[in-house]
Amino acid sequence: MKLAKFQKQFKETMFRPVREIQECEDDFKALFSEGDISLEERLKVYHNNVVGSLSEVLRVTFPLLENLVGEDFLRAMSRDFIFENPPTSACVHMYGAGFDDFIKTYDPAKSLPYLVDVATLELALNTAYYASDDIALAPDALAQVPPETLGDVVLNLRSSTTLIASPYPLESIRSFCLDADNNPAPDLTEEHTCRLLIVRPALEVSIISLSEDEFEMLRLLQDKVPLGTAVEKTMDAFPTFDFTAFLQKHTVLESFTSL
Amino acid sequence: MSKLATSHDVSRAVPFCPPDLSIDDPVGIGLRSPHYQEIIDQPPHLGWLEVHPENYFGGGMHRHYLKQIRQDFPISMHGVGLSLGSDQPVDEQHLRQFKELIDIFEPFVISDHVSWSASGNAHLNDLLPLPYTQETLNRLCENIDRTQSYFGRKILVENPSTYLAFNDNEMPEYELLNALCEKTGCGLLLDINNIYVQSHNHGIDPIEYIDNVKHENVGEMHLAGHIVKKAGEHTILIDSHNQLVRNEVWDLYEYAVKRIGSIPTLIEWDQDFPPLETLVEEAGRARSIIERVTAGKQSHEAG
Ligand SMILES: [Fe+2]
Numbered sequence: 001m002k003l004a005k006f007q008k009q010f011k012e013t014m015f016r017p018v019r020e021i022q023e024c025e026d027d028f029k030a031l032f033s034e035g036d037i038s039l040e041e042r043l044k045v046y047h048n049n050v051v052g053s054l055s056e057v058l059r060v061t062f063p064l065l066e067n068l069v070g071e072d073f074l075r076a077m078s079r080d081f082i083f084e085n086p087p088t089s090a091c092v093h094m095y096g097a098g099f100d101d102f103i104k105t106y107d108p109a110k111s112l113p114y115l116v117d118v119a120t121l122e123l124a125l126n127t128a129y130y131a132s133d134d135i136a137l138a139p140d141a142l143a144q145v146p147p148e149t150l151g152d153v154v155l156n157l158r159s160s161t162t163l164i165a166s167p168y169p170l171e172s173i174r175s176f177c178l179d180a181d182n183n184p185a186p187d188l189t190e191e192h193t194c195r196l197l198i199v200r201p202a203l204e205v206s207i208i209s210l211s212e213d214e215f216e217m218l219r220l221l222q223d224k225v226p227l228g229t230a231v232e233k234t235m236d237a238f239p240t241f242d243f244t245a246f247l248q249k250h251t252v253l254e255s256f257t258s259l
Numbered sequence: 260m261s262k263l264a265t266s267h268d269v270s271r272a273v274p275f276c277p278p279d280l281s282i283d284d285p286v287g288i289g290l291r292s293p294h295y296q297e298i299i300d301q302p303p304h305l306g307w308l309e310v311h312p313e314n315y316f317g318g319g320m321h322r323h324y325l326k327q328i329r330q331d332f333p334i335s336m337h338g339v340g341l342s343l344g345s346d347q348p349v350d351e352q353h354l355r356q357f358k359e360l361i362d363i364f365e366p367f368v369i370s371d372h373v374s375w376s377a378s379g380n381a382h383l384n385d386l387l388p389l390p391y392t393q394e395t396l397n398r399l400c401e402n403i404d405r406t407q408s409y410f411g412r413k414i415l416v417e418n419p420s421t422y423l424a425f426n427d428n429e430m431p432e433y434e435l436l437n438a439l440c441e442k443t444g445c446g447l448l449l450d451i452n453n454i455y456v457q458s459h460n461h462g463i464d465p466i467e468y469i470d471n472v473k474h475e476n477v478g479e480m481h482l483a484g485h486i487v488k489k490a491g492e493h494t495i496l497i498d499s500h501n502q503l504v505r506n507e508v509w510d511l512y513e514y515a516v517k518r519i520g521s522i523p524t525l526i527e528w529d530q531d532f533p534p535l536e537t538l539v540e541e542a543g544r545a546r547s548i549i550e551r552v553t554a555g556k557q558s559h560e561a562g
Contacts, residue, residue, distance in 0.1 A: 003394050004346035007378040007387075014383055031390070033424045035462075036493040045422040045488070045497060049385045057384075086381035090340025090353055091316045130317030203320050 014050045067177040117166040124162035124198040128205040131160035136254035151228025156257045160200035201254035213238035280367040286542040295324040307333040336366040343402040344375035370415035370448045388421035391428040403443040417448040420456040420498035433471040440476040450481035456496040474519045483527040500529035
């Protein structure tokens with residue numbers, strides 16, 4: 001058998017449930033000598049390594065999910081995700097993109113709709129943690145720009161940035177998961193949109209709670225809308241938007257990259 | 260002690276590493292995040308540290324610590340993701356990210372494995388086995404060539420632990436390793452625990468293995484712990500990197516040092532981390548074997 005075909009069949013054997021491990025094709029089985037130990041046992045060692053190590057990667061990235069649903073539930077859900085969405089890069093600590101969308105379609109999680117947004121939050125935290133290093137906008141940088149061209153400036157958000165809007169109180173869910181003794185149980189019935197900026201200014205990842213207009217402004221900047229137009233659009237939707245206060249707050253928070 | 264990293268730099272087209280990056284003390288350990296702070300606060304008695312470059316592809320905390328630690332220690336970069344044995348070219352983006360780290364951290368040695376992990380777009384996150392055929396040899400050579408020309412440096416390739424036995428092997432493992440070195444100018448990272456695991460799992464003679472790999476190609480050795488797994492009435496050894504190096508492996512290591520010489524040697528430990536002290540003690544045990552063998556040779560020569 002050609003090397004490519006062997007590797008493809010081996011891969012398919014790994015990304016299906018272990019109880020189906022013997023369902024590989026005969027020409028694949030014929031590649032191996034069993035000796036004292038059956039082919040099934042031998043393949044199981046690899047299955048355990050591949051699926052076990054990837055499940056562990058997800059467990060490390062999604063501690064809040066583990067806390068909310070328990071280890072067994074998360075492991076079963078991870079396994080199904082892994083079979084459908086194997087990693088596409090050797091940089092496995094970044095593995096897990098799309099887990100939130102997968103949870104949306106995962107029947108056993110249907111009764112816990114907030115899990116999807118908690119997964120989105122954890123993906124954002126992980127992305128920020130491993131994002132490439134970039135430099136924050138210096139406090140006086142915009143003052144150097146001639147006033148007449150200020151409106152054309154495209155103010156970029158840090159490479160670590162994710163903006164999240166959710167109908168669930170993600171911050172209280174997180175605090176409760178991390179320390180149930182000192183935080184109240186979150187009220188999941190109350191309709192209250194939570195808007196968050198996840199960003200890593202230096203080494204630590206920050207979670208910043210945003211007002212509606214602030215969120216809109218950051219969203220426009222993320223879409224590379226020039227500063228002037230972004231302010232205009234935000235003020236159209238939110239006439240009380242205070243751009244000066246916004247700029248000052250996010251310069252201090254180091255939300256922008258250098259020009 | 261002589262500058263170890265360059266002592267096996269046979270003059271080939273691919274440079275091994277700049278002479279100023281060579282090391283003075285032959286033993287090191289794998290650098291893992293639970294030990295970052297302790298290593299910075301009290302640099303342990305070690306010659307060097309080894310990292311998996313894939314853990315530093317992003318920015319942030321990990322790179323920050325590595326930059327600090329690099330000031331005190333030489334670093335080797337041991338890839339786990341090049342997938343040299345895949346029947347497809349090594350991923351360009353992976354090479355680019357790896358090279359970026361080589362330029363920043365100047366490792367004294369660079370390595371990856373004689374195994375595969377990627378098939379098509381999927382990455383299986385494990386070091387998977389290969390049939391030892393001409394086709395495999397050719398594919399490995401193409402990927403090693405591609406990697407070495409991208410890096411502008413020689414790499415070492417590591418012998419694997421495997422749990423499957425192929426019917427159509429055309430050569431023993433050591434012959435494949437020798438051929439890789441001969442055809443590409445790469446060197447060998449000889450993992451002594453993996454040789455022991457292979458000898459148990461596939462009934463080969465570890466002494467014959469060590470005698471038959473071309474000694475001048477060996478640029479680094481690995482030592483690690485393995486577990487014994489029951490499979491029906493028999494046992495299979497799993498290269499688990501989660502415990503002390505076993506005595507049988509220490510014996511085999513001593514034999515390898517006698518035959519091959521004083522080679523940079525690493526203690527690998529990748530899960531269920533022990534206190535740093537345990538790793539430093541294991542490294543100390545490797546150092547004392549090297550010193551004992553070297554002293555024995557010298558007195559033998561003198562006598
Ligand atoms: Fe190794």
